[in-house]
Amino acid sequence: MTTSTPVGLTAEQETFRRELRDFLAGADVRREVAEIAAYPPRHEASHLAVYRRLGERGWLAPSWPERFGGLGLGAVEAALVTEELTLAGIPDDVHVLSIDIVGMFLLRAGTEAQQQRHLPHLARGERIATVLFTEPGCGSDLSALSTAARRDGDGWRLRGGKIYNQKSQFGDVALCAARTTAGPVALHGITLFLVPLRSPAVHIEPVPSMGNDRFNLVVLDDLRVGPEDVVGQVDDGWRLLNDLLQLERTGIDFHGKGRRLLDAAIGRATATGRIDDPSWAGDLAELDAAQHAAHALAWEQVHALADGRPDPVRSAMSKWFASERISPVLAAGADLDGLATALSAWDGGAPDDGLWEAATRTGPAHRLASGTSEVMLYLVAGNGLGLL
Numbered sequence: 001m002t003t004s005t006p007v008g009l010t011a012e013q014e015t016f017r018r019e020l021r022d023f024l025a026g027a028d029v030r031r032e033v034a035e036i037a038a039y040p041p042r043h044e045a046s047h048l049a050v051y052r053r054l055g056e057r058g059w060l061a062p063s064w065p066e067r068f069g070g071l072g073l074g075a076v077e078a079a080l081v082t083e084e085l086t087l088a089g090i091p092d093d094v095h096v097l098s099i100d101i102v103g104m105f106l107l108r109a110g111t112e113a114q115q116q117r118h119l120p121h122l123a124r125g126e127r128i129a130t131v132l133f134t135e136p137g138c139g140s141d142l143s144a145l146s147t148a149a150r151r152d153g154d155g156w157r158l159r160g161g162k163i164y165n166q167k168s169q170f171g172d173v174a175l176c177a178a179r180t181t182a183g184p185v186a187l188h189g190i191t192l193f194l195v196p197l198r199s200p201a202v203h204i205e206p207v208p209s210m211g212n213d214r215f216n217l218v219v220l221d222d223l224r225v226g227p228e229d230v231v232g233q234v235d236d237g238w239r240l241l242n243d244l245l246q247l248e249r250t251g252i253d254f255h256g257k258g259r260r261l262l263d264a265a266i267g268r269a270t271a272t273g274r275i276d277d278p279s280w281a282g283d284l285a286e287l288d289a290a291q292h293a294a295h296a297l298a299w300e301q302v303h304a305l306a307d308g309r310p311d312p313v314r315s316a317m318s319k320w321f322a323s324e325r326i327s328p329v330l331a332a333g334a335d336l337d338g339l340a341t342a343l344s345a346w347d348g349g350a351p352d353d354g355l356w357e358a359a360t361r362t363g364p365a366h367r368l369a370s371g372t373s374e375v376m377l378y379l380v381a382g383n384g385l386g387l388l
């Protein structure tokens with residue numbers, strides 16, 4: 001593997017990375033990864049054994065306090081987990097949703113009772129929390145959301161539909177953005193709620209997707225939640241979304257996925273002797289340089305986060321750069337093996353056990369998830385370069 005080592009790690013962090021990598025290379029984990037690759041169509045990963053085993057060691061959410069199932073470490077160790085999971089080919093959706101988004105919102109804005117109730121289960125990998133932000137009529141611009149929460153005694157009743165949700169069919173609880181006050185300023189009046197997913201007032205319908213992981217339309221049909229389910233202050237959800245979602249965006253996960261694919265392509269070029277062709281070698285070297293650049297940009301954001309000075313503009317740049325570097329690697333993989341890369345794990349004889357076929361179907365999603373490429377460039381152009 002040509003993966004570069006993150007710069008600026010302490011000796012302890014370097015040991016943590018090595019132990020993590022050794023653990024993820026272990027026979028049990030590799031068997032589970034191979035089983036997932038061979039899943040029948042429309043079957044997707046949910047409660048993974050590897051998550052529970054990481055959770056037992058406090059490694060699933062190492063930056064969380066020990067009393068919530070973490071190790072009390074920092075953003076660097078959290079990023080090492082994300083990077084090593086993606087490099088090892090372990091599905092990271094549940095980790096992103098449960099730990100990086102819902103867990104992080106609860107740690108920063110939740111009450112002690114909310115934290116005690118949910119965080120230890122999430123850190124142990126035994127429960128799944130999901131995200132209900134996007135709606136059929138709004139995604140990038142969440143200020144346009146229309147899911148309504150109206151007062152009902154000391155609690156609220158939620159009505160509306162959320163789309164492109166993932167994993168709620170396996171989830172226990174979701175973080176949902178709803179409008180509590182309609183006013184002249186769209187950004188004001190959004191509130192975040194914890195909603196139970198196993199309620200008769202929650203309907204989860206599959207929405208077709210090219211990837212193995214399905215999307216859901218989640219309809220909240222007069223769902224009652226109590227005052228204890230409000231995350232942060234009523235009407236203050238927009239500020240939380242703006243402040244906290246950028247913390248999710250270091251680009252490290254997208255870099256890990258691109259790097260893994262490029263390592264596989266270099267492995268195939270080496271095995272087939274194509275690497276000796278100067279034209280192939282040059283193309284792969286160019287892709288390798290771009291991956292190193294994505295790696296450097298992503299780790300710059302991780303260290304900025306660890307030092308308490310996150311930079312939303314450079315984070316946007318990093319997410320854009322790392323996610324856009326994936327499709328050229330997919331194209332190189334397809335060129336190397338031609339039509340064989342269209343074979344799935346189920347066809348038999350597929351190169352890299354169907355890795356290329358599966359990655360090609362998920363490829364387009366990388367430039368949409370966690371903020372689209374256009375919106376990332378809009379942030380860089382507007383807030384970074386002052387052009388808009």
Ligand SMILES: Cc1cc2nc3c(=O)[nH]c(=O)nc-3n(C[C@H](O)[C@H](O)[C@H](O)COP(=O)(O)OP(=O)(O)OC[C@H]3O[C@@H](n4cnc5c(N)ncnc54)[C@H](O)[C@@H]3O)c2cc1C
Nearest residue numbers: 131132133134138139140164165166365368369372374375
């Ligand atoms: C794999 C995957 C998993 C997801 N999981 C979840 C989930 O679990 N929960 C959840 O709530 N959502 C989830 N989403 C939804 C995701 O957050 C949205 O797709 C994303 O925010 C974009 O919103 P949209 O799809 O409504 O597109 P829109 O916002 O409608 O954008 C449509 C197009 O317009 C462009 N555009 C929008 N605004 C601008 C602008 N200002 N300047 C230039 N161009 C612009 C966009 O780049 C895009 O190309 C997921 C998406 C993907 C791909």
